[in-house]
Amino acid sequence: xxxxxxxxxxxxxxxxxxxxxxxxxxxxxxxxxxxxxxxxxxxxxxxxxxxxxxxxxxxxxxxxxxxxxxxxxxxxxxxxxxxxxxxxxxxxxxxxxxxxxxxxxxxxxxxxxxxxxxxxxxxxxxxxxxxxxxxxxxxxxxxxxxxxxxxxxxxxxxxxxxxxxxxxxxxxxxxxxxxxxxxxxxxxxxxxxxxxxxxxxxxxxxxxxxxxxxxxxxxx
Amino acid sequence: xxxxxxxxxxxxxxxxxxxxxxxxxxxxxxxxxxxxxxxxxxxxxxxxxxxxxxxxxxxxxxxxxxxxxxxxxxxxxxxxxxxxxxxxxxxxxxxxxxxxxxxxxxxxxxxxxxxxxxxxxxxxxxxxxxxxxxxxxxxxxxxxxxxxxxxxxxxxxxxxxxxxxxxxxxxxxxxxxxxxxxxxxxxxxxxxxxxxxxxxxxxxxxxxxxxxxxxxxxxxxxxxxxxxxxxxxxxxxxxxxxxxxxxxxxx
Numbered sequence: 001x002x003x004x005x006x007x008x009x010x011x012x013x014x015x016x017x018x019x020x021x022x023x024x025x026x027x028x029x030x031x032x033x034x035x036x037x038x039x040x041x042x043x044x045x046x047x048x049x050x051x052x053x054x055x056x057x058x059x060x061x062x063x064x065x066x067x068x069x070x071x072x073x074x075x076x077x078x079x080x081x082x083x084x085x086x087x088x089x090x091x092x093x094x095x096x097x098x099x100x101x102x103x104x105x106x107x108x109x110x111x112x113x114x115x116x117x118x119x120x121x122x123x124x125x126x127x128x129x130x131x132x133x134x135x136x137x138x139x140x141x142x143x144x145x146x147x148x149x150x151x152x153x154x155x156x157x158x159x160x161x162x163x164x165x166x167x168x169x170x171x172x173x174x175x176x177x178x179x180x181x182x183x184x185x186x187x188x189x190x191x192x193x194x195x196x197x198x199x200x201x202x203x204x205x206x207x208x209x210x211x212x213x214x215x216x217x218x219x220x
Numbered sequence: 221x222x223x224x225x226x227x228x229x230x231x232x233x234x235x236x237x238x239x240x241x242x243x244x245x246x247x248x249x250x251x252x253x254x255x256x257x258x259x260x261x262x263x264x265x266x267x268x269x270x271x272x273x274x275x276x277x278x279x280x281x282x283x284x285x286x287x288x289x290x291x292x293x294x295x296x297x298x299x300x301x302x303x304x305x306x307x308x309x310x311x312x313x314x315x316x317x318x319x320x321x322x323x324x325x326x327x328x329x330x331x332x333x334x335x336x337x338x339x340x341x342x343x344x345x346x347x348x349x350x351x352x353x354x355x356x357x358x359x360x361x362x363x364x365x366x367x368x369x370x371x372x373x374x375x376x377x378x379x380x381x382x383x384x385x386x387x388x389x390x391x392x393x394x395x396x397x398x399x400x401x402x403x404x405x406x407x408x409x410x411x412x413x414x415x416x417x418x419x420x421x422x423x424x425x426x427x428x429x430x431x432x433x434x435x436x437x438x439x440x441x442x443x444x445x446x447x448x449x450x451x452x453x454x455x456x457x458x459x460x461x462x463x464x465x466x467x468x469x470x471x
Contacts, residue, residue, distance in 0.1 A: 121312035128272055128383075129373075130301035131329050139325055143316050219357040220315040 004191045011178060016198070018092050018173035019164055022099055026160040029100040030107035030153065037063075037104060038111025039137060049123070049133060059108075066105035071166050074098050079170070095172025099163055107156045114148030115141055147218035154210025158203050175199060221413050222248035222271055222381065227280030229266050229437075240266045242437035243280065248430070250380075253407050253414045253447070255428035257421070263437040264417040265385055271415060272304045272383060273297060285380065302330040305374030305412075309386035311366040313358040313373070319345065320354040323373050330377040344372040348402055364395035371402055375410075382406060384416040388423055393455050396420075400427055400450050426450045 005012065037059060043049050044056040069077065075098045082097040083089045118141055126140045142149070165176025175195055183192025229241040241263040248254045256264045269275035270282055273289050282289045289300055313322050323341040332340060345351045348368040358366055367387060374382055384403065388396035404427050406412050418424055424431055425448050433440040 119310075119312065121308055121310050122314060124274060125306070125308060125312035125373075128274060128301060128304075128306040129326050129329050129377075130298040132298060135329060139328070140314060144314055146316060217316070219317075219359055 002190070002194065004188060005194055008182065008191065011182070012175070012195075012198075015173055015175045015178035018177075019161065019175045021092060022096055022164040022167065022172060022174055023157060023160045025096040026099045026103035026164070027153070027157060030103040030156055030160075034104045034107030034156075035111055035149075038108035039115065039141070041108060041112040042115040042141075043133070043137075049127075049136065063105045063109050066102060067109070071098070071102065071163050072169065074102065075167055075170055082170075090171045092171075092173050095164070095167035095170055099160065099167060102163060103156065103160060106159060107152060110152030110156060111149060114145040114152055117148060118144045144220075147214040147220075150210060150214040150217065154207060154214070157206050157210070161199065161202065161206075221250040221252070221285065222246075222415065223281075223283035224267070224270060225281045225283070227267070227270050227277040227282065229263075229270070229275055230278045239437045241270070241277070244434075244437070244439050246432055246439070246442065248413060248415055250413055251407070251411055252430055253403070253416065253428050255424040255431040255445075256415065256417045256434060257419065257424050257431060258434035258440070260419060262434040264419075264434050267434065268383055268385055268415060268417045271381070272301050272306060274306075302377055303379045303381070305377070305379040305382045307367070307370045307374050307382065307384045307387045309389050311358070311363075311370045311390075313366060313369055315358050318355055318357055319350060319361070319369050322358070322369055323376050326373045326376040332377060341372075341376060344376045345369075347375065347405075348372045362395070363391050364398055367391065367395075367399050368402060371399075371406070375406065375412075378410075380413060382412050382414045384414060384418075386418055387416065389418065389420065396423065397450050397452070403427060404450070422451070 040050075041056065041059050041063070044052040044059070046053075066074070075095075078098045078101070079089045082094050085097055086093050088094050122140055122144055123136060126136045131139065161176070164172065164174045165180070168174065168177030168180060175198060179192045179195030182188055183195055224244060224246050226243045226245055227241055228239060228243050231238045231240060244263075244267060246254075246267075256267060258264050266275050270277050271284065273282065277290065284300065284304065287300065289297060292300060314325070317325065320341055323344055324337055327337045327340060342351055342354065345354055348371050350365060350368050350372065353361060353365065358369065361369065382403075387403070388399050391399060400423060403414060403416070407414050407427075416423070416428065425445070427447050427450065428445055429447055430442065430444055432442045
């Protein structure tokens with residue numbers, strides 16, 4: 001193993017752990033809140049089952065505003081809110097606040113797009129069979145859109161890794177931040193290259209897993 | 221069985237009111253196979269969709285089995301829909317569910333007793349002749365087979381009424397006859413009242429006993445018919461050749 005990697009072994013493992021934690025929390029929020037928000041975005045659209053201009057516009061505005069921010073600016077802008085939520089604006093836990101909010105906005109848009117692709121006729125068939133709205137969501141919409149939802153989550157995960165690098169400014173840690181501080185700023189170019197390689201491997205692995213799962217569950 | 225009285229569906233198009241269905245009244249008797257025919261845009265599908273309130277009429281009443289569906293609560297309407305089956309031109313199956321699951325979901329929605337669900341689903345699949353395909357996905361079936369799954373799904377909860385929206389318009393003539401045969405069997409053996417929308421003359425003539433002709437959202441005429449039966453002309457290569465020779469030039 002290259003000498004620099006051995007030398008910084010402990011820091012590298014720690015930063016990988018931090019990345020996993022930040023991306024993990026982001027995923028949790030993406031699925032836990034982004035999925036419902038995206039479903040609501042879809043259902044409240046014009047001509048859909050729960051058509052509601054007010055709810056749609058509010059959610060749409062939230063998603064657009066959050067996604068308009070350059071992420072770095074969003075992290076800084078959110079500092080007072082972060083401090084209010086977790087008690088501090090510095091560290092990995094604090095870094096998860098902007099990440100989580102971005103995760104909700106990011107994934108909900110992808111969820112909405114996947115649901116738009118579900119043929120209208122399938123929803124109509126569900127209604128004709130007397131399905132309630134929760135039944136339509138769980139027994140029809142999400143079933144039919146599942147491969148798109150998985151692909152969307154894959155894309156999101158990869159973006160979250162990239163975003164997690166940026167929260168280095170508030171002491172979020174993670175491999176990206178480690179590569180910048182130790183590799184770039186301390187002129188350990190070799191170390192920086194190794195960190196980039198690690199990230200490439202992660203991204204490849206995630207994309208491969210996502211694509212494979214998405215294909216396996218797609219019967220269309 | 222079904223009484224539509226003065227139903228109207230009005231949309232606003234470019235600030236102008238447009239009547240997709242214009243004060244139409246039809247009456248479908250129990251056990252009928254009732255046809256609705258007309259060119260595209262005549263309002264046939266909209267009219268059909270009013271029977272289970274997929275389209276809510278702007279005015280008029282929809283009486284099904286003695287209940288005015290327009291006056292039911294959301295929950296009661298959902299219950300009413302569970303006893304009105306519907307078959308679509310493009311089948312509208314859930315592609316990510318197996319054939320069996322596509323039928324099962326109708327039973328789940330209707331709260332059909334859990335232990336009897338599988339048996340009932342298999343029974344309906346057997347009725348349409350697809351039991352050996354139960355574990356396949358819709359993508360693995362032909363158009364005619366998919367439509368039979370659609371029919372099985374609509375029949376699973378033992379409805380009294382079956383609404384068919386252009387059920388054969390995406391199918392070739394041989395498959396069309398196959399599906400018409402299934403519909404006729406449902407009517408005869410199970411006593412299900414069928415309302416069928418089609419723009420295909422042969423479909424209507426072969427199985428319907430009452431027909432409403434629609435034009436520009438209105439009823440043009442309603443007449444009683446003697447169903448002519450499903451013409452058994454197999455579309456073999458010889459048949460095609462014969463037809464071409466007969467109708468074309470004999471050069």
